Amino acid sequence: MEQTSESPQKTFTCQLCGLCSPFTYYGQKPPNTRAIVLLEECFVTKDPFSPDKEKFLVLGSTCSLCSKCVCVGSDCSLFYTKRFCMSCVNKHLDQFPRQIQAELAKKKQSSKAAVS
């Protein structure tokens, strides 16, 4: 990390929530991850909350439909064999399995309850 921070930082920004964070790798095979492969091209950084230098953290990726850059937060995107941003999920909600639909409906309700 110490060396990479010397070079100008590349920043990942979520186009939905605006979350910003520097990333160190973009792709499916972050360095030093051995047998692990990502199933999508991701913006990856070193996990800042782990003392282990080798641990990575996926920040986000691009929506498979609209190509928007979105973070992996559950308010912004969803992964179901592919990455979908929330607006695309909502547009095509009917194509998603029941479980996911129910889950999203539940979340919507609880967030509404929290607001009121």
Add this chain to the structure above:
Amino acid sequence: MDSDRRRDSRSWDWDSPQCRARLDEIFFREQDYIQAGSPEHKEFWAFFDRFQRFKTKRDMAGPGASRGEDSGRTGSGKVDLGLPKDYDARYRINVSVCSRDIEERLGKSEHRSRQRSSGPGSQEVSDCRLALLHFLDFSQRQSFGKLAKLRREQKNLPIFQYRDRLVELVRRHPVVVVAGDTGCGKSTQVPQYLLSAGFTQVACTQPRRIACISLAKRVSFESLNQYGSKVGYQIRFETTRTTATKLLFLTEGLLLRQIQQDRTLAQYQVVIVDEVHERHLHCDFLLGVLRSLLADRPDLRLILMSATINIKLFSNYFSSAPVLQVPGRLFPIQVIYQPIPPEEQPSRSEKMDPRPYLRILQGIDQRYPPEERGDLLLFLSGVAEISTIQEACQIYATHTRRWIVLPLHSTLSLVQQDKVFDIAPPGVRKCIISTNIAETSVTIDGVRFVVDSGKVKEMSFDPKAKMQRLQEFWISRASSEQRKGRAGRTGPGVCYRLYAESDYDAFAPYPVPEIHRVALDSLILQMKSMSLGDPLSFVFIDPPPTASIQTAVTYLKDQGALDNRSELTSIGSLLAQLPVDVVIGKMLVLGSLFNLVEPVLTVAAALSVQSPFLRSSQHNPDCATARQPLHSNQGDPFTLLNTFNAWVEVKGERGGGSRKWCRRRGLEEQRLYEMVNLRRQFKDLLKSHSLLESEDSAPSGGDRGQRRERLTERRKLHQLKRDHEQQEGSKRKVLRLEEGQDGEFSSGSDTEETGRKKKDKEGSGQNMDIQEVKFKLRHNVSRLQEAVSISQDLSSRQQALLKLLLCRGLYPQLALPDEHNTTRKDSEQVFHTKNKQGVVIHPTSVFASDPEVLHVPEDDTGEMGPDRKDSSRHQLLAFVTLLETNRPYLSNCVRVPALQALLLVANSVDTNADCTRLVVDGWLELELREPEEALKVLSTALSLRAEWERLLLAQLGQSSAQGVSRKVMEKLSEGLVRFLLYTEVTYSLRRLAAFQTQNLYVGPQPDSELSRTEAPDLSLLFPGAEAKPDPIKGGLRVTSFFTYNCLADSKDLYSECLRTFWTCPNCGLYMPLTPLERMHHEASCRPAGEQQPDEEPESVKSSSSSASSLTRVYHCDVCNEDLNLTSTEILKHKRQHMYTAK
């Protein structure tokens, strides 16, 4: 398939460690992302268990409840997303794990698993892989959740809106003022904004060390650099700074020291000065220094951060620097004025009336249901007030069981202080009774109610009495608002003010800045060493009173740190670099000359930190008994020395057991750790100024095996430290309801018990004390023990010398015991200093419990009159502080023999003609019975002093490059010791009354022909000093500190030329001499054995050019010849002519 699985399961047991180890060989190998044995690996298996349980539960609920229901609905929309028909949680994970090992086992599974029925079959491998995928997904979510939360919090801070404007302002202006109230986030965010805008080498100062550490921790976490060193801190003994550090939190004092080394502060691009509104001495000074530095560093960016208090002052000071004002984030706070009724007003003599405070507690209990959380913070002025109110509140709390009462002030042990952060059990509120420490220094969350007494005790300096004074004042409106604000940090709150609104309106707007209240000695010294010119013309933001600066300059001159032209002396420039009081710095320098470095280092360190003796344990008989062996009736510095030595001993023997040892004696171990660190720093400073030889530091010595052992140990210690740092602050304990009841007042052994029990309960296995770990990392215990053993059993001679050094360091802080003390009670013992009469000894001092050692022994006295007590045993107290609280108290005292100490350290010694009457520093009068003895004592003292001064200058490298040889030094210390211990002269000692000081001196004598012609050439006696009539006192000024025959005496003025026959014990010279001639002879005449002129080759060489060599060129007017003679020879020579003339 299901039956298959069941059959396999019979031979496969997920709970068996062996089976798990088999899978570890596949998934968690050395080269894998997660390795067996790592913390993640442990977490995985814990996760695995939960995951399996979850799966079984779901399977039982009915498998595939929704399976296939979605099929056939694809045609509804526009785009086909191509999603799988059957839902599987696996599809929601964007990670996959594949290695050849795994694939192989999965691929040829059928055969394999049957062949080796004990090994993991394909089912097990695939189960494990699925669990691993879920685990990876879970940890990703966890970490990302943390990140998202962090960003959310940052965004919600009021200052976030101003981010771009701030960066813009800083880019465009050299100085920017950021004004924002509590909670706006300026301290944590501004440095980060600058970093991400591309600034590097940012320094951010804090008034408090604790804030440096906690901010560095927080900011490195927020900037996702928790495990790197991009963000660091630097305080007195600790730093996390590396070459990679881009943002450094440091104390104001430390930045000033850095400027001392690095005038233009080239190491920084941006300097942020935080909390400027607090107006600490260092901060005000720092602003002044930075202001003058800006001219040389146009590229330097300076940011002042302040609460929204008096912003204009700061902006104007930096030629109308732009101000960025940020609203704070406080919840609404209701203010209730409840002035204390007259009958409950505290009177001067009585204790405070707790009723107004109890009414508020009651009121809260009546008005707010206990399930509505929120603690109470009560501001009082001082410790005595706190314990009065605490006592009363505790009775109420015990009765209602709805409160836990906790005191908070800086003299509490750290464990006690820490309790205020713990959580009260449900239905119970904390009642924290605090000094103004909780106003800014300590922030406690969860406070809903604030009670403000409106009072504060503040230190002020009385230059007339040279005394610090702790007085109670009304607070300022700014402080009042600050206190109120403490109620609204986490939710709406209430603030009860125990004064009227009209009182509030009458308060001063701001507190008095420190620079107007304290002694400026150290400040002026530092200014001198930074060559900032005349302190009187330095542009302070708020200049201190001229008198205050002048007092400091005079004091520094008295101390020898400045010369007569107010320039730094060599001692002075050294003192300026020591981060301690001038007096303590002086001790260190003096100690380095003699073989007393080790004890002096310890004493200097001990006197620079808060006392390790806890006040609360003072009345505990067990503690008192345990402490007894540490006490020394020589004085408090010796008690501290004994304590430190004993502690190091315990450290060496029992390591972590020292904590228990300290608790039993009522000692705050933290202070001892501070002492050992400070001691080390002092030692390094002395070494770097070549005042101390550096020990041969063959890297930790020993053979290779030992070195390796030490290395392994260090590695282990570092690991322990890291582990601790990670755990730190993660947990807050829940308080017990009984907490306040025993707490502070419980006996030492009791707390020890409960302490241990508590620790066992925690059972975290963290048996190692983190302080102990840091201690071991920083110090080599065995080397420390060696150093300490030197000072352990001081001989009485070393002790005498050490006392003299302390006394010379502390001078002119001397106190005289009142002559009637023998007839007074122990608690009524009275002392006088030059500027303040009637001071008493602080109850914590050894002399408070043992005042007899200061009395003049009865049998030794000979009454010479009603007011005169003759003895050879008069003593004085040298003291570190004189502080007036309810009475003026002396603390940290050491006793010294009066006559000897005064003659060796005083700045002004005046005598009458036969030297039987001495007045020291214009306030102490000593009358010696025998003129013969008086002369002897005086001349011994004068020559010892001359030699001491010469060696000191040589040591400081002023007279020449050569140091001081051990032999010469030993001779001097021998002489000093002999003088201190074996001077048996009977004298009286008293302080002069005011009327006596008025007509003390004869004054200038117009017809002093007599003394001029008759007196011998006194420059021989004191090289460099020309004896000439003193223009003010009269008489002859022999040295800078000694004026002969200037006292207006009852005896006639002619005794100075009265000659009496005298035999010199050294050379056998027998002739009539005047007192001065005799002293003169004695000073130059050495005992037969010592007389060879080349006896001190170094000193002769080192000062061959100066007048201090034994021989010099003497021009005799009678012979009209230049003669090379020693001073004795000159005297003899002159005498010859005198007789022949007669």
